[in-house]
Amino acid sequence: MPPALPDKLRSLVGAPHVLTGVDCSPYVVEGRTPEAVAFPGSREEVAAVLVAAGETGLPVTPWGGGTKMAIGSPPNRLGLVLGLKRLNRILEHEPGDLTVTVEAGLPLDALQAELGKRGQWLSLDAGAAERATVGGVLASDASGPRRHLYGTARDLVIGLTAVMADGSLVRGGGKVVKNVAGYDLPKLFIGSFGTLGVLVEATLKLRPRVDVDRLVVARFDRLKGAGAAARAVLGSDLVPSALELADGEALRRLGLGGGGALLVGLDGIAEQVDWEVAELRRLLGPLGLAETTVLDGPARDDAWRGLAGLGRPGQERVAAVMKWAVLPSQLAELMEAGATVAHRNGLVGALTAHAGVGIVTAVLAGGTNPNAVVATLTEWRALANRVGGHAMVEWAPLAVKERVAVWDTPGPTLRLMKGIKERLDPHGILNPGRFVGGI
């Protein structure tokens, strides 16, 4: 880092909002400590910091709550971490429009609490919501079980503002729920992991809060039974908000026994949910259902939180976490195969899945031997790829990442992605080297 830069940063955002030296240690990424950390207080300050960094060629890594910073290939160099925690205001909430405009550094839980006071919520249940920020959730395209009914960030974001590498402010979409004017830049920024611009504002679609929200845990002796149950639910009239498969090891870690289970979120007005619970029992009865438990209130929240927390980095005895995307009909069989692979390598797999959309979270535990972890992740990826799906290492120690690619080998469309990156960030200063294909 050029010696003058820290002073420059202090002049731009104020001395208390710049960290250097050992103070940067909470912002380590993949073992690398940033050369400085700056917390701008406005989008104009974000722009000024980006311009200053760009002039010296210093790479910039945007940072929300830091909960997804483990995703990505290890960077060659970690320059400036740009923290967005000071951009944390709700700018506009008009309940009658069911929309809200917020700054990117606002934590998800804080937003939900404010919306809740007006009887609304953002139907995006990404984990670690007490720390995760709106901007970080969008940049990493994080979601949770309720994506089954309510979709992901791409379905809920109607406008985004980003500061580009050259300091210009770019807005895509708008503040209205339906809008086809111009290219859909919000889609481009969602899931781009800070490689195209720094998200500073977002406008989101909201929903009215539901009267009743229950979680039915339907347990089976084997995961296969739960898989058949998931297919039965998907083919029925039920409209669950969430539909999760959990294997025996995942259930043991959640304190819910073993075997296999289908976790069904049911929400709406009481009359609807009551009917759905009864209908669910009727449907699943003939499929070898061992037991159902209906959870509400704190017990329900604890169960959902536990499920989201299974794969959180730093969780005790977790060696790695991988995400697979496959077809829903392939899930139960692949999850069983995945657990077998882990076992054969002397490890334990705890696998859960969004059963309606085909996303598996495969948690590897039971040991940290890098050879065993590498072998398992490699075989897991092959399992997903073989059925036409894809796999991504969501978290693994650096020693493992050096031997297993975080992302799948990109296809011919990498050319387009690189073309976009080069045009929007020509000097490659935004979070370089961490994304697909080395972007």
Place this chain on the structure above:
Amino acid sequence: MEALLGPGGVLSDPEELLVYESDGLTLFRALADFVVFPRSAEQVAALVKLASRDGIPFVARGAGTGLSGGCLPSEGGLVISLMRMNRVLEVDYENQIAVVEPGLVNLHLSWAVGPQGFYYAPDPSSQQACTIGGNIANNSGGPHTLKYGVTTNHVLGLEVVLPDGELTWIGGKTRDAQGYDLVGLFVGSEGTFGIATKIVVRILKKPQAVKTVLAVFDQVDQASEAVSTVIARGLVPAAMEMIDQLTIEAVEDAFGCGYPRDAAAALLIELDGLAAGMEAQAERVVQACRDCGARDVRAARDEAERQLLWKGRKSAFGAYGRISPAYMVMDGVIPRTKLPYVLGRVNAIVAAHGLRVGNVFHAGDGNLHPNILYDPRRPGEEARVVAAGAEILKVCAEVGGSISGEHGIGLEKADYMPFIFSEADLACMRRVKDAFNPTGLCNPGKIFPSNKACVEVGPAYRPHPIEEKGLAQRF
């Protein structure tokens, strides 16, 4: 091209080309040099390679029901019609996806999967004619997008021919494709990023129950208020459509759908979902409308009555043909709480230009469709229509809205983009376009302010006699 496509695959007679000189917005016209009809993705790729080798502009075309001039060959060259690529290639009910060709008519997909209890949710009013490929280009909406979202929320993957002729897949059958969301970018790019040749869409289970309510108001403001009140009370209708008095009269003249002629406005509100709780929710909707001053609220008693109510809504554009020689449909979006204010402004603007306007629109989404009625035979009237339209879109922009909710920018609104986007916004969009379409040969002249080089404007379209009889319609 004839060698590639075989007999009947290439049109070049001026009389035949005339058929393709405009889309549903007949204000703009441009003639292609050739219209070609490929039958496979490989043929599309070969055509695009030929065109790009020789520097010939090209544009894909579906059914031509677009309303912004988006598929016009504004610089001549090739129109690539996808109407012969109209198959449902694969339906996977277990995974609730279908793979279709771009020329498939939207409604035909719902017909194909209907017997198994499924449907394709995006339902533009033109769904009897428009194609899924055209829907991809425009990110089309429809009445039920209020609950189910627009086209982009239902597309998982696309096989595309890029502007240099490369055939490739973006996205696929599985979710969360790695890398940038190219599918999200492509959908709604108005044919400027390439040509989709296979499309993976979600199909949904049909809802167990549907309830349709018609609420009648003596004042437009009461109806606008009811829209916000229904939403504010936590109800999520599948659709919430508003029809104003002028439109009601036109519809009643044409079809007799049972809307009261003396009403200032009517709201058509549809709930769908589980049968359990449906009555209770319908009651809450009825109450909300009454609280806002509805003079009459009634639910359709059976499917036939429901269909009749929807016919009035979906046929409204055609019905204008009964009361006016021509009309131009606008497509602005506003925050729904601004409805009373903006509707007042719309009426004032149109009146100031000495014209009449009918409003029939997706009130729940705040997606306005003011239809400005005019007579193209009267000198200068068309210019006044265009001027009034621009003023209306400016008002939409001023209240934080958008200049297009579902019809696209195309040629029509390219010059209005600065109403809502800054220079930096547009520069970013141009850079993204450049990554896909560096030569600019793929659908030139679209969506950015600049040239309309070879485009002819007016004299306008006259309704066909069968349209005037209500037997056919533009959407």
